[in-house]
Amino acid sequence: MADKGTAASLVTGNALAGDNYLNHTKGLRSWLFTLDHKRIGVMYLVSILASFLLGGIFALLMRTSLLSPTKHIVSADTYNQMFTLHGAIMIFLFIIPGIPAALGNIVLPLMLGAKDVAFPRLNLASYYCWVAGAIFSLLSIVLGAVDTGWTFYTPYSTTTNTSVVAMTFGALILGFSSIFTGLNFIVTIHKLRPKGMGWFRMPLFVWGLYGTAIIQVLATPVLGITLLLLIVERTLGVGIFDPALGGDPVLYQHFFWFYSHPAVYIMILPAMGVISETVSVFSRKHIFGYKAIAFSSIAIAAISFLVWGHHMFVSGQSNLAGMIFSFLTFLVAIPSAIKVFNWVATMYKGAIRLDTPMLYVMSFLFLFGIGGLTGLFLGSLAVDVHLHDTYFVVAHFHYVMFGGTVIAFLGGLHYWWPKFTGRMYDEAWGRIAAVLVFVGFNATFFSQFVMGSKGMPRRYYNYLPEYQIYHQISTIGSFVMGIGFIIIAVYLIRSLIAGKPAPANPWGGATLEWQTTSPPPHDNFALSPEAGDPYDLEAFRWDAAVGGYVKKSDAAVAVG
Amino acid sequence: MSLTTRLLDLLAGGVQSNPDGGFWMPEAASTGAPAVDNLFHFILWLSVFFFALIVGLMVLFVVRYRRRAGREEPEPSPNHNVALEVTWTVIPLLLVFVIFVWGFKVFLDLNTPPANSYEVLVTGQKWKWLFTYPNGHVDENLHVPIDTPIRLVMTSEDVIHSFYVPAFRIKRDVVPGRYAKAWFRATKVGEYQVFCAEYCGTGHSDMGTHVVVHEPGGFERWMTEVADFLNKxxxxxxxxxxxxxxxxxxxxxxxxxxxxxxxxxxxxxxxxxxxxxxxxxxxxxxxxxxxxxxxxxxxxxxxxxxxxxxxxxxxxxxxxxxxxxxxxx
Amino acid sequence: MSDTHSPHLAHHFDSPVQQFESGKLGMWIFLATEILLFGGLFCAYAVYRANHPEIFVYAHRYLDKTLGGINTAILIGSSFTMAWAVRAAQLGRQRALKVLLALTIACAFGFLGIKFVEYEHKWKEGLLWGKRYAPHAEGRAEPAADPAAAVAATPPAGVNAEEHTLIPPPARGPAGLAVSDHADERLHLEQEAPKNVQVFFSVYFAMTGLHGIHVIAGMALLGWILLRASRGEFGPDYFIPVDLAGLYWHLVDLIWIFLFPLLYLIH
The missing domain is CATH 1.10.760.10 (Cytochrome c-like domain)
Structure with a gap:
């Protein structure tokens, strides 16, 4: 108790001056070979944010080039490579590992009151698989950047002379990374829950990660075999997808989407989990309809495996197949709708604080609402024929993945930032940036709905002049969004040095991660915490002396 | 048009399709287009309703229940309500079922050419469309007579392309090694844009051409003229x-x-x-x-x-x- | 208040039981991913076999049922020795454990050796996958499958084909190599050589090749386990690695048990 830092941490719950996972051991090696889930999570976080920056630069270059229908800053081939790299980097390097492997890695064991994930070595292996996959993917830029689109459709991908093999091999290794994370999370959730945490006492973020992990484990191997077949097709001429050799190129699409449609739920399910946590905490109210939200995560995970065919309504599959896939696609809309209603109902009669994470929650409900509802257009067979492969699909996808997942990721990043770093960020700038991103996003992508339904096909380098106004609005919006992200980067980095020390529980959350210091110690908890209702927010009250929330029972003990 | 389709069209409630396409859609110039547009607008207004409901409630709650001095704590309210939850599960389920059935019926119409269709063979190749008429004439534009069902039998010489005519609301992937089919019946004389909608490489965005819809008799005149151009x-x-x-x-x-x-x-x-x-x-x-x-x-x-x-x-x-x-x- | 601290208990687990159950669950999930990995190939098999049963019926005769059967027996035998090895580890019979693990690995070598012989035959006869399919015929030259020519052979505009026909490449089945005792049947086969026989061999090499890679990975895994067993690391208190490696090995065998009838025993 002589340690000044430890003494301070007992009062406020801030451990920056004392022993914490960031300063527990020192030196580069202690990070590179760490088995601590928090450090692995931090390495993941830094890596995926770097990927996001790279993918974002490609996006802005594309948008700039599209300001004019025919005058460009890049050549057609370069443009094609840029949209491929934008897609592949954002999907495989950023958004799939985004919430599970970065945020989830740090938060999951904390939420379970555990010391680590079940297989720490596998966790580190997952990170290095990510690194290796990233190296191969980026190597493909040097070797002649891939120009196939991130979907690698055959036979284009087997005939183009760009480095498809390097990129797909990279994606294959990234698949291993994803499988390892998913496997680890399933076992962790099954076996490492603390006393008192039955399945329906788990925080909903854990339910989200659980659904995600199931998809990661069951869908990713199919992507693996698909990419392997593509690689041997290119290198050895196996011809399973080559019509000239009796193969079927549409089979590739079936395989690809058997993974890649569930994969969008790998991206959105944990995002929904983040929203479930934050909407409750910032409304100061118990989540509404806990079981419905939990079961809907699992329902989404299950149905997501049966809807892949809706990507092929115009590929020439039979009417019967179209009918079945369309029907199942509408079914998968229901659990998402249930979640949205529950989140709104949670706010009813709450005491809503409009801190930055809550702004992202509102932003999410608005954008994901549009993203989800526009899915109805695409799920409907007749309308999809017109909208398929137009900017309408691009806009829908970005509303769900960016407006949904990335916004929730940002919300989660701000929500847990004090826990990860022990510092508070600048709240005023946080709100300004949240609004800028929201406004810029809508300008960028809403205009794409309109031009898409007017017939503008996607992946177009030149376009007809009648679409120019929509493209210009879109490009200006993307710049606004870019400025928003620069602001976020600046104040978050600044907070690491100059941020106010964060208390253990700045927002008043009832999940277990808020019951350890900020940042947590190497072993997460000084004493194994007892799990209660994760949304019993009334057990906590604001303490001005601490600058954060404290447990009412603890305070009573202290007073007593 | 079957009775059900008529009923469904009625359900669209006066949002009859606008031949100019309106704010959302391009010009409509085929018999299939109005059916698609009706459904599109039905889903649109349904979505607007639910979106307004969700965002409206969210804004209302944020304004009303914002934490402020004198209102530090939430008011007690239940954590779940079975009746409410069943309601907001069942109503959307019924609505999406309506959209599903309607979409499928229109889709079947879009996919079923009349028996007496005039057939044109379409070849997609990097980065051009070619149209072959029954008399052997090959053209770079698709010329068709108005008010005649046209059946397209399409094949690709290299990679996958997709034949897309926004004004007709038709699109079909053209896959090498198999025949893709599509059909339409044009309702307005004029020139309509054809796009390639499946990414096919460098010239993908320039792989466009036109459908030229001729007035009655005009198509036959055009055909006699071009079919013999070598001699004329x-x-x-x-x-x-x-x-x-x-x-x-x-x-x-x-x-x-x-x-x-x-x-x-x-x-x-x-x-x-x-x-x-x-x-x-x-x-x-x-x-x-x-x-x-x-x-x-x-x-x-x-x-x-x-x-x-x-x-x-x-x-x-x-x-x-x-x-x-x-x-x- | 902690249990007797086994040196094998990782710090983040509360008890050896929890650790053992975690490892076992993790392995089962991993096996599920393996099944799905092969699942993709089984789907491809099902699609092509359903669409072109004649190719499979025709081409499977070029596989050697006897060698395939011996390999099946070898793998089943190795599963038996593996299961026995796990039992030996649980009972702490060190010598039996080492012998049984060595036997399992020997079986794997035997399997790969026979597989090599089969592959070599196919290689010599040109019965290879897709683009490399160029069967050597007795007495007459067979045109090799030439994808460029096949693309050019796309039915030109003007052909009014009705159904989804796959473009016929010029490749034909290997005449004169049919393994058959009856000259009549052989003649029949020559005439009936369907188009796109290479599809069968593409599927065959993809499936058995991926399986072969898994056998090699299993051998490496078992080799490592044998090494640790020879250091006496396993016993009644600690046999998780042997158990998990065993599970993996059984899966590899199981996949072969599906591959053998699907590829060799078609009717």
């Missing part, structure tokens, strides 16, 4: 038309610019250096050989990638192209 036009002009219509212009420029293949400006009658170092004079025989056996004498500096036109161009057509080349000085 001077050979050089006929050659120019073939040059543009049959895919030559995709790889050969006529203004001296570089492309996939050598430019044809100022080539005829002059010596050409070949890949093996030899030289040959570009006369009628060489032109003919290069069209029928493109790999025989490849010009230095170019890849041997040109497909053969053996069986695709008649003698008279080759002669016309050679005549056209003579004019490119």
């Amino acid at each position: 036009l001077p050979p050089a002009e006929a050659g120019e038309r073939l040059f543009k219509a049959r895919g030559c212009a995709q790889c050969h420029t006529v203004d001296g610019g570089a492309s996939v293949g050598p430019t044809l400006k100022g080539v005829f009658g002059h010596a050409v250096t070949l890949a093996d170092g030899k030289s040959v004079t570009a006369d009628e025989d060489y032109v003919r050989e290069s069209i029928l056996e493109p790999q025989a004498k490849v010009v230095a500096g170019f890849q041997p990638v040109m497909p053969t036109y053996k069986g695709k161009l008649k003698d008279q057509e080759i002669t016309a192209i050679a005549e056209y080349m003579k004019t490119l000085k």
